[in-house]
Amino acid sequence: MPNPLETEIISALSPQIRSAQKKRVTEAANEKLEDRPCLSFRWCVFVGYGLLLLCALSIFLADAAIGVQMIWEDALPWGALLLATGLVSFLVSKRFMKRIDRLIGMTRQIAQGDFTPIGPISKYRDEFTAVNVALNRMLEELDTWHTGMEESHRLAAIGTLTAGVSHEINNPLNNIMLTAHCLEEEYPDLSNEERREMIADLLQETDRVQKIVRNLQDFAREGECSLDTLELGKLVEETALLVMNQAKASGAKINIKIQPHLPYIRGDQRQWKQVFVNLVLNALDASGKEGKIDIHVEKDASPGFVAVHVENNGPVIPQHILPYIFNPFFTTTPPGKGTGLGLSVSQGIVTRHGGRIDVTTRDGRYTRFTVRIPSTDIAPEQCKSHSETDPKNC
Amino acid sequence: MKDTLKVLLVDDEKMVGDRLKPALTKVGYSVEALMDPQKALRRIDENEFDIIVTDIMMEDVDGIQILEAAMKKSHRTRVIVITGYANVNLAREAMDKGAFDVIEKPFRPGDLRNVIANAAKALDIQGEMGHQSPPN
Numbered sequence: 001m002p003n004p005l006e007t008e009i010i011s012a013l014s015p016q017i018r019s020a021q022k023k024r025v026t027e028a029a030n031e032k033l034e035d036r037p038c039l040s041f042r043w044c045v046f047v048g049y050g051l052l053l054l055c056a057l058s059i060f061l062a063d064a065a066i067g068v069q070m071i072w073e074d075a076l077p078w079g080a081l082l083l084a085t086g087l088v089s090f091l092v093s094k095r096f097m098k099r100i101d102r103l104i105g106m107t108r109q110i111a112q113g114d115f116t117p118i119g120p121i122s123k124y125r126d127e128f129t130a131v132n133v134a135l136n137r138m139l140e141e142l143d144t145w146h147t148g149m150e151e152s153h154r155l156a157a158i159g160t161l162t163a164g165v166s167h168e169i170n171n172p173l174n175n176i177m178l179t180a181h182c183l184e185e186e187y188p189d190l191s192n193e194e195r196r197e198m199i200a201d202l203l204q205e206t207d208r209v210q211k212i213v214r215n216l217q218d219f220a221r222e223g224e225c226s227l228d229t230l231e232l233g234k235l236v237e238e239t240a241l242l243v244m245n246q247a248k249a250s251g252a253k254i255n256i257k258i259q260p261h262l263p264y265i266r267g268d269q270r271q272w273k274q275v276f277v278n279l280v281l282n283a284l285d286a287s288g289k290e291g292k293i294d295i296h297v298e299k300d301a302s303p304g305f306v307a308v309h310v311e312n313n314g315p316v317i318p319q320h321i322l323p324y325i326f327n328p329f330f331t332t333t334p335p336g337k338g339t340g341l342g343l344s345v346s347q348g349i350v351t352r353h354g355g356r357i358d359v360t361t362r363d364g365r366y367t368r369f370t371v372r373i374p375s376t377d378i379a380p381e382q383c384k385s386h387s388e389t390d391p392k393n394c
Numbered sequence: 395m396k397d398t399l400k401v402l403l404v405d406d407e408k409m410v411g412d413r414l415k416p417a418l419t420k421v422g423y424s425v426e427a428l429m430d431p432q433k434a435l436r437r438i439d440e441n442e443f444d445i446i447v448t449d450i451m452m453e454d455v456d457g458i459q460i461l462e463a464a465m466k467k468s469h470r471t472r473v474i475v476i477t478g479y480a481n482v483n484l485a486r487e488a489m490d491k492g493a494f495d496v497i498e499k500p501f502r503p504g505d506l507r508n509v510i511a512n513a514a515k516a517l518d519i520q521g522e523m524g525h526q527s528p529p530n
Contacts, residue, residue: 163479167451170478171407174500178413181502185417201409248451249479 045093049086056082099128106135113348115143146348150274153341157277158220164245168212172205179205215241219273229378230272232265232306233258236297239276243284250284252291259298262306263375267353275349275357278342279310279369286314286367299375305355306375311368316361325359346371399514400441403427404434404460405449405476414447417503418510431455438463443471445494445513447506450477450484458488465492472513474506 056078098121106118117136120129183190183198190198215238240256247254265272276295283293292313300307317325324330326347343357350357355373401423403411411427418425423445428434431452438446438460446464450457457475464471475488478499485496494513497505 167478170499174478175407175409175413177500178410178417178503181504182413182417185503186420201412205409245451248453251456 042093042097045089049089052085053082099126103128103131103135110139110142113146113344113351115139115146115352149341150271150345150348153278153345154220154274156341157274157281158216160246160281161216161219161242161277164243164249165212165216167245167249169209172208172212175205176202176209212241219270219277226268227266228269229264229266229376230269232262232308232373233297235269235272236276236295236308239273239280240295242273242277243280246281246284247293250287250291251289252284252287252293254280254293254295256295257297262297262299264378265306265353265373266376266378267373271349271353275346275371276308276310278346279371282342282369283310283312283314283367287312288314300372302372304375305372308371308373309368310371311366313366316363316365316367317359322359322361326357398422398424399444399510399517401425401510402434402437402441402443402446403448404431404446404452404457405429406431406452407449410449410476414503414506418507421507423510431460434460435463438467442468444517445472445474445510447474447476447510450475450488451479458491461488461491461493470517472517474509474513476501 060075102118102121109116117139118132120132179198179201183195183202187195218238219242236258237256240254244254280293280295284291287293294309294311296309296311298307298309299305321330326343330344347357350371350373353373355371358370358372359367360370361367399422401418403414403418403425405411405427406429408429411429415425415427426437426443428437431448432455434448435455437443443464446460448457448460457477461473461475464473469492472494473492475485475493475496476499477484477488477496488496494516495509497509
């Protein structure tokens with residue numbers, strides 16, 4: 001029999017257990033809400049109006065039964081009143097339901113990480129205005145919380161990448177150290193040509209370090225997000241460079257295929273890199289030693305979109321956990337290894353850029369994440385004048 | 395002890411071989427530098443080297459595989475593993491599998507010469523003791 005205190009401590013410490021418990025509580029609450037007879041507002045209006053019609057009809061029939069002659073001039077105002085009541089009830093219920101449907105749509109949008117505030121849909125204020133204002137305040141809070149969550153996840157990813165990047169830097173650094181020492185030791189015995197060759201090697205390796213550091217800096221820098229025109233192929237290649245050493249360390253192979261002449265995309269370069277770094281790191285985790293990861297960038301079948309597919313040949317994601325993989329803190333890795341924020345953060349970034357992220361798995365073959373991104377006609381030359389800081393989108 | 399120690403240098407970074415081959419030849423070793431680890435495996439199979447210096451993280455074949463192949467071929471061979479990845483577990487794995495020493499990148503040519511000299515000394519002692527299995 002487990003000690004209740006122990007169970008409580010384990011639950012508090014493990015995000016995976018906490019996430020599973022939260023899911024169970026939500027499911028139980030939703031089951032209670034849905035497992036009741038339906039008495040919708042729309043039906044209440046219809047039934048109420050039906051009863052009213054029935055009363056009017058019974059009065060008419062009762063009068064007819066006792067021989068009272070119904071004069072059409074008397075019945076007309078009553079009929080008109082009934083019709084008007086019916087029309088008003090219909091319009092009120094329609095207006096009411098439109099706002100309810102809009103709120104349901106909003107909750108779906110929020111669940112996907114889109115925190116765009118709600119705007120007015122009519123000229124006048126009503127009871128729902130207060131609800132919308134409260135929702136917009138909640139969205140503001142959620143956005144702040146989500147930004148913090150993204151930042152935490154980005155820092156975790158930087159930690160993972162730094163280990164790989166340090167190896168990548170150590171190689172050119174080692175070449176510089178060996179070359180400089182050899183130059184110093186053997187200087188008098190070297191020909192001018194050999195000396196020039198070694199100096200060229202030193203410069204080449206320094207450039208290599210600079211390139212690696214700059215790439216990591218682009219990903220790790222802090223600051224406001226910007227909305228720029230970006231080359232998706234280049235972005236994916238730079239991301240692959242960041243994770244190449246993780247791949248080397250795990251013995252996995254990364255193949256990149258980029259369709260030529262792709263349209264540009266808009267967004268924050270760092271955030272897009274965060275999405276791709278996360279998808280590739282996940283793929284590396286899933287495929288394990290000697291895994292194979294294919295990154296394919298192409299025009300999407302939907303017009304106006306480009307797609308990035310990240311596919312791995314590791315074990316597939318079981319069907320029963322597929323609906324939850326984008327939930328915050330959902331992780332299949334042991335406690336302390338993964339944050340469980342990667343896919344949730346990625347989905348938030350993709351949705352805010354007007355894109356979509358999907359997963360498909362085929363048993364025994366692959367797991368593929370597809371990111372669909374809206375393309376843009378704004379060329380990078382025009383981009384300088386169009387580049388803007390857009391904290392709302394970040 | 396043989397007159398000239400046969401050293402095999404395996405690193406997929408061309409510059410490592412370019413610099414270390416003359417630096418080690420200068421002090422009297424017979425050095426073969428290879429960038430392709432697959433080719434290195436074939437050479438290990440064909441020849442018995444006294445000392446093998448190998449990078450740990452390379453495409454296709456890693457340093458641990460080179461180490462295993464070298465140990466399989468001859469327990470006499472001393473394998474020095476170079477790593478750019480400051481990973482204690484990796485170093486422990488290499489030592490457990492029979493590596494003579496692990497050197498972290500970046501290093502000076504003199505650092506490697508010292509380790510090779512120690513390995514040569516160990517070979518010498520072992521030679522005098524009549525080719526016993528190497529100490530771990």
